[in-house]
Amino acid sequence: MGVKAVHRITTGRNGLGAFILQCKKMDFHYCDWAGSSKGMNGFIKSILPKFAAAHPQIEFTVSPRPSKHPVITGHYINGRDKAICVRNLEPLQILKKVELLRDASGEKLKKVTKPVQSINESVRGIWSPYHGNGMRV
């Protein structure tokens, strides 16, 4: 045959067609005795129901973790998870942490130095010494 084929697969581009929120589950652990969990208990009673209703694509779990600080764990589609201890925080501060978890992808935090990250090659192309007017020495 003239042309053989190489086996390759496509790359997904989240958001181009459909957008999949990367946070798929959030666990909320509270304690009825510890004073550090006061804000968390208030958050679960007052703010969490509305937040959960606004994010139907996230699975929420609320469970007691006695004698421990309150913790929120976010589970992501890439299999990793992120835990944030919310001891001694007010409900609105806890909401900020929850929004942080919701907006994160599961990737490890990386320092970004370049302005553009893309899978496409450059539009103007890479300079070549063999094309164009060459180099006059």
Next chain:
Amino acid sequence: MKRLRIDPRWPIQLARPVPAGAAPSCCSQIHAALRTFRPDQPFRAVRHQSTSALTLDSALEAAAADEPYDDGTDHVRFPPLERLPNATKLPSPLPERALTSAKLAALHARLSLPQKLPLQTLARALVDVSADENPLFNNVNLAFVGQTITHYHVAEWLMCRYPRLPMTIMYAAMKAYAGDEILHSVARSWGVESAAEPGGEVDPGLLQFSMYKPVSHIGFGYGRKDNSQVEQGRWRRGIANRVLFDDDFGEQIGHDTRKKAQIPTSSQRTFSYGTEETRAAAERAHAAAVRAVVGSVYAHCGREAGKAFIRAHILSRTIDVSTLFEFKSPVVELARLCQREDFEPPVARLLSETGRLSRTPVFVVGIFSGKDKLGEAVAGNLDHARYKAAMNSLKSWYLYSPGESVRVPSEMLVEGSKAWEPTYIDIGEIIHG
């Protein structure tokens, strides 16, 4: 490409789902009765009363078992945090449990599935044939519908976008967009988790499949009369033969190539989990789940919703089709192409060079047909540069595209669409050798 299995002019709308407030006990009895229904067995007017009663009663008993689920822990000292499911001998969870599963509802919302698609159908789409053999409760039929629709839309989009693509490359592109490996990846990107072992007590939001049961998933095509002759290499299996007989990826039906995972064995990838068979089983189950979701969107929400779903989740993915090519004798092929198209015969010319006698020479070779440059390439020696230039010329021919947003024939099924202008259809690829 093959003819369409299901005519998209006929939107299949299923009946409205049972509302959540409906009597659950009678539902479970009906579902249990359906479990004993074997559509493959011939209808018998006279039935033995005892045997039918036995099967129906045992099924009802299994469904309505009320003893608490025994997971080996002390439920008095450590009361369970959630209401545990009842112990059951059923192979997959009852459909009404789909309404109380948080994972399933989250999956439904994450995919932005329309409200017309009930949770019960989504739960059914996650039950593989290796988990439950009963076709009324597994995703086999939904997966078949979804596979047909997916392959149709992917094929039509590829053909309209790359009208000159050779058939082998078309098969590879189809596989890259709609094959088992990529749909497995799509399922994982949706956050579909799988149960460790299938059973009636698992969460309905988990993908249920068994890694150890050898089951064959449905393909569509024709088996050749003498597969053994083809395997031994005595009979040719050319491209036209493949278009006629094989499935949409050019692979043989009824041939045991599906045992292995789609990842080629010559690749350098090593896995730290499972065996070849278990990985292949997981891949097939995940791919079937994605196809079943597509099929359920088509069935409940209509033809255009199915097409939009495929465009959003499958066709939005990207691949550089030029990387799929592997040429055998590109110089000869290019000469034949120019001969067929009545171009002047191709001539390779050196455009620029440097360092011919040094350790690292660079030659820029262009292939010209008369005064037109068909392609060029850079390499370390003259022959390699000529071959590469021929490959680039052939790629520039085969990869001609009228654009990404080209009109496809299925747009004409929409009412009020503009008059159809014929898309570019190519005469065919170069055949030689």
